[in-house]
Amino acid sequence: MTAPQLNGAQLEYAIRIRGLTKHFGTQLIFENLSLDVHAGEILAIAGGSGTGKSVLLRTILGLLPFEAGSVEILGSSDFASLSKTERVKIERQVGVLFQDGALFSSLTVLQNVQVPMREHLKLPLKTMDALALLKIAMVGLPPSAAYKYPSELSGGMRKRAGLARALALDPRIVFLDEPTSGLDPIGAAAFDRLIQSLQRTLGLTVYMITHDLDSIFAVCDRVAVLADKHVVREGAPMDLVRDPGHPWVREYFCGERGRQIAKAS
Numbered sequence: 035m036t037a038p039q040l041n042g043a044q045l046e047y048a049i050r051i052r053g054l055t056k057h058f059g060t061q062l063i064f065e066n067l068s069l070d071v072h073a074g075e076i077l078a079i080a081g082g083s084g085t086g087k088s089v090l091l092r093t094i095l096g097l098l099p100f101e102a103g104s105v106e107i108l109g110s111s112d113f114a115s116l117s118k119t120e121r122v123k124i125e126r127q128v129g130v131l132f133q134d135g136a137l138f139s140s141l142t143v144l145q146n147v148q149v150p151m152r153e154h155l156k157l158p159l160k161t162m163d164a165l166a167l168l169k170i171a172m173v174g175l176p177p178s179a180a181y182k183y184p185s186e187l188s189g190g191m192r193k194r195a196g197l198a199r200a201l202a203l204d205p206r207i208v209f210l211d212e213p214t215s216g217l218d219p220i221g222a223a224a225f226d227r228l229i230q231s232l233q234r235t236l237g238l239t240v241y242m243i244t245h246d247l248d249s250i251f252a253v254c255d256r257v258a259v260l261a262d263k264h265v266v267r268e269g270a271p272m273d274l275v276r277d278p279g280h281p282w283v284r285e286y287f288c289g290e291r292g293r294q295i296a297k298a299s
């Protein structure tokens with residue numbers, strides 16, 4: 035596993051969040067939330083509905099403002115204080131797979147994968163075609179999928195196409211928003227294996243929002259649990275089973291299904 039580097043030095047943390055406070059109007063979403071994402075790990079973000087998993091993702095990506103705290107990505111200064119040029123440099127090293135794949139319906143898979151390339155790289159079309167086909171193969175799609183439109187693909191294939199687009203610029207961090215939701219258990223397990231193999235081969239840091247206990251135990255190095263407006267528990271999945279430390283964690287990880295999966299893994 036190759037850890038991300040900054041000016042030649044290995045980075046310990048891919049993301050560092052400190053003292054984050056965020057409101058929507060009068061609704062407090064995060065209060066003094068801190069979280070470290072280790073370089074080269076697969077981190078699951080879990081928590082009940084409405085605890086802010088998606089808001090945290092969008093906040094890290096700089097898509098939502100916040101009132102206090104800091105977000106550092108790949109050894110940068112606080113993301114919010116970066117110049118436009120510095121932000122673009124970081125953004126190029128980050129890939130995102132949104133929940134529904136967020137593909138453009140009027141573009142083929144190949145064209146979808148090329149969207150970030152067109153935005154950030156100045157390459158001849160032939161080179162972009164070759165690169166996009168490579169990414170499409172990397173996520174386990176057949177070459178014929180490249181020329182299909184999203185509506186012509188199964189849900190699992192759309193997720194893979196979205197992942198190919200997230201990998202378009204060879205990112206160092208990949209954010210996945212519920213990557214296995216809507217997939218049958220076999221498709222979900224195959225997608226988990228794909229993520230793990232890409233993470234190992236490319237040395238990626240993976241930040242994955244998930245409700246899927248199978249995924250958490252199969253591929254995640256650590257889990258961070260959101261509740262009560264901050265991260266209430268983080269650690270290896272088995273550590274959370276042994277020592278839940280919070281009622282939601284106990285209910286989720288130590289219920290019958292959690293215990294069964296933990297026992298089998």
Ligand SMILES: Nc1ncnc2c1ncn2[C@@H]1O[C@H](COP(=O)(O)OP(=O)(O)OP(=O)(O)O)[C@@H](O)[C@H]1O
Nearest residue numbers: 058059061063081082083084085086087088089090
């Ligand atoms: N743009 C917005 N404007 C106002 N409130 C918002 C906005 N986006 C999210 N919220 C609120 O922030 C809270 C956290 O929402 P979020 O979508 O992050 O939850 P979640 O943990 O991802 O939930 P789920 O697991 O159900 O997807 C919710 O109360 C939601 O209503």
